Amino acid sequence: MIQSVDVFQDIKTAMPEVATAAFALWLLVFSAFKKHQAFAVASFLSCAFLVGIIVVCFGMFGQYDEPVVAFGGLYIQDYFSLSIKMLIALGTLISLIYVYFDMKQTQIGRFEAPVLMILSMLGMFFMVSAHDLLTLYVGLELQSLALYILASFNRHSYKAPEAGMKYFILGAIASGMLLFGMSFVYGFAGHTGFGVLEEVLNGTTYNVGLTVGLAFMLVGLAFKISAVPFHMWTPDVYQGAPASVTAFFAIVPKIAAICLIMRLLNGPFGGLQDQWVQIVYALSMASMVLGAFAGLVQTSIKRLLAYSSIGNIGYALMGIVAGGADGGASVVVYMTVYMIMTAGTFGVVLSLRKGGVAVEEIADFKGLSKTSPFHAYAMTLFMFSLSGIPPLAGFFGKLVVFKAAVDSGYIVLAVIGVLTSVVAAYYYLRIIKTMFFDEEDAGMDEIQIVPYAAQHGTLVATLAVVVGFCVVPAVLIEYAEVLVRSLF
């Protein structure tokens, strides 16, 4: 591990964050003075910037064979963080495209939306690169605060502010628990830096206070990834927020949070594995079971996808339970695949408008196979992929996770995973059934298809990944193994 020596090297190391922060602040000021088309210009500039950030991260890749620690140990840059940042930036880019067109149609678009998304992404960047409990906390809060506002972005609806408010209150409680847990850890180790924590905690014997601290920290983080039983906000917020913002919630922040958990548990808390495994195991199992069963009775597509995301986080956590490079790699693969599938699913949902707003109810999909076969078949593929049917991408995601869990001896968990995915398959397949076999209700409002090429292009791109993944599954899996190695 290389220690950064001066402030210039610090800035160079943290280039993505520095650039993002500067851009966000500049964009805020620039857009505030822009009188016309501020939303459109800001969105376009943000998209361009996100592409730039992906390129920057890619360009930095070669220089970080060895992790570099900057800002006096607060910040770390390595393969892992760079790759995940590219993924986050990509997810944000997709979401931003959705947000722009969605808000344009519903006429709630304001330039603050892209700014907030960029700021939220900045928080996620810090989460992924956190090398100190304080960086972790600041990154997390920055990310969350931007999301709270985005959730209530549609001020004209009573649902959106309610969603934002719930999210904020519950998030504040979760942050409190996180801080509470950190204080325990600090009390035990006397330091907040990951490097020191790792040295101190490695080889310590079991200590109740430390473990309680760890548990509270995990509870705080579990809230962010909406793991059961800290998931209660998810369905309400997903439903209340504007559909495109929901897409952003579903696609991006969870990757950052789960990668943060991976770094935290494998780095500083690596020596306490047999303790945190207990917690993550319970979270994983509860999430898979609840995500599968509670989704069965949903009638809203957004709530359904909320429960789907809860269940999917359970599978990702299973990879963390499995541990080791295999487990870590499986998590990265799973989250990547999940991101793409979810992005595609939301792409379909957002393409179908009813009175200008994205469709809300599953019943709105009735007869879609006749009115818009392309969207019906795309949705079918995403749903098959989400239920883990080969040869689509979702199958490989589940496969690597289950394999890692079985190899590490967590067979019960893997079996539960398989069984719950059977249950969950019901609600995914039900959508297909609705599209293909249910007759349109008489007098149902006409579903309009959005005319935007960029949005459809995104949809097609995600579809291509979901279908084409089976051609070269090994590439991503091997790549994931390389990059998680920098965590250990």
Add this chain to the structure above:
Amino acid sequence: MSIETAIVFLPLLAFMIAFLFGKTIGDRGAQLVTCSALIVAAVLACVLFVDVIRDGNTRVTEVAQWVSSGSFVAGWTLRIDQLSTVMIAVITIVSSCVHVYSVGYMSHDKAQARFMAYLSLFTFAMLMLVTADNLLQLFFGWEGVGVASYLLIGFWNYKDTANKAAIKAFIVNRVGDFGLALGLMTCYVLFDTIQFDSIFDQVFGQKDTMFDFLGYQVHGLTLAALLLFMGAVGKSAQLGLHTWLPDAMEGPTPVSALIHAATMVTAGVFLVARFSPLFEFAPFALQVVCVLGGLTAVFAATIGMTQFDIKRVIAYSTMSQLGYMFFALGVSAYGAAMFHLMTHAFFKALLFLGAGSVIHAMSDEQDMRNMGGIYKKIPVTYVLMWIGSLALAGMPFFAGYYSKDMILEAAYADHTNFGMFAFWCGIIAAFLTAFYSWRLLIMTFHGKPRADDKVMSHVHESPAVMVVPLVVLAFGALFAGFFFYPGFVGEIRAEFWGESLRILPENDTVGAAHHVPQWVKLLPIFVGLGGIFMAYVCYLWKPSIPARCVAAFAPIHKLFFNKWFVDEAYDKIFVRPAFVLGSFFFKKGDGVIINAGGVDGLSNASDTVAKVLSRFQTGYVFHYVFVMVMGVLALLSWIVFRLGLN
């Protein structure tokens, strides 16, 4: 592409074209494709016959590698030796006749393309069966003909009886196939290979091997032979598993001629002949084959005597003739059995198609009690039926005479109790055969017309497309016996069969058959003539006799007429208990336990769980916080429980 590949795959190609594109090319197109493919195949088969039999070019042609797993290798190969060549020739010639005949016979049907496609599929499967070079391919062909048979028996699937007959044929055959599968597996266990050649080469070395079967030590080769024979019993409708064959007459008549007379039902005979190297070292199995064959010959003939459905009479006759073939196999007269198989294919196909012609003329009437007095109206059919019957009854110089006499002589020449038993069974059956054949002829063609005027006014000779195939078959029925006698069973039989049949020197009954006493050679002819005479007496000159006989021997007639009550007995012993058991499993096992407790139960339970879980989602923030806090408490408790407080 070699000639044998062409023969085998032409029918498959024809099937695919007719089946997949039947709608596009129409009925006429499908008929053209299938018929021409089969005729070409038949011509090629004749070329192959000359090549293999006269020039001795036996060979094994590999089509493709099929299974290759570790040391287990199975190819998709065509074994072309004398035995398979004989079968190929018979199959393709009869099949092409039946194909052409069907064009006329099925001309009023709605699904002619499908029918032709099925016929071709059957032919392909049958060719697969006879050209098999290993057990797996044999099984493939065996099951393939079973499927084709099922499809064709149930071809008129709007008829309930046809569906039932198709299912019955399939299920009864499953019983035999179960034995066959076990037999194939036994061979694999004994010889560690599924290739015919290596099995037959190892037979001598394994002749004393004992085999652990159901906890008993049994002679390995005998066990294998008996299990294989069980398959043959099912497919060839021998006593015990014969009940499906008469019912199979629900299928269109060309099907009965091709599948249930000439080819498929003889697969069992072919199987035993193919495994002759193995059966030779399993004398007990041969005795079983012999006795069962003899019994079947008589049993079926007694039933055939009393039936009134023209097709059923011929069906029982087929069963009886198969019995002959089996007891020939049982006395190691494989050549004689194959000889009879070949001649029988011609004259029985002729009889069936002739019967079809009669049925066609009589506006689909099958009951002989409603026929009579039509010989002047359909003279060609009448003559052809005579030829077929003469051949069947074994009258001199017709095909059946050579083969049937050879079988009886071989049985006599065996000089064992089993051989003698079979011989006398054969003699009785020969009498009965002649009797019911002329009963059929007289009832159908002679006497006063018993049909109503409307039907009688419609009686007409069949079109040329139906008559020409009959003439071809009649040629076979006339000359096949005389022409092939020297090869199949005569002086040059050793060169004719080459390596394809193996007979131990002490078992050479065909050779010994040429030296039996004169009365043995003449007896079948006399009992045959006697049977014909009796038929004339009973049905033409003194028509009151049958009724009086029936009255006098009421119990016996009842027994014969009701087919020895085998169907009823099976119904009581197997079918009903199976239905009871099935409905128990269906209603209690599946309905109550699996469905209510499993499938539906689980999905209902899932729904309940989902409803309970969604009730937590109240929308109130304080409830959510409460759940979170409870979650934290639960997690902490879980940790303390797992890891302790210290």
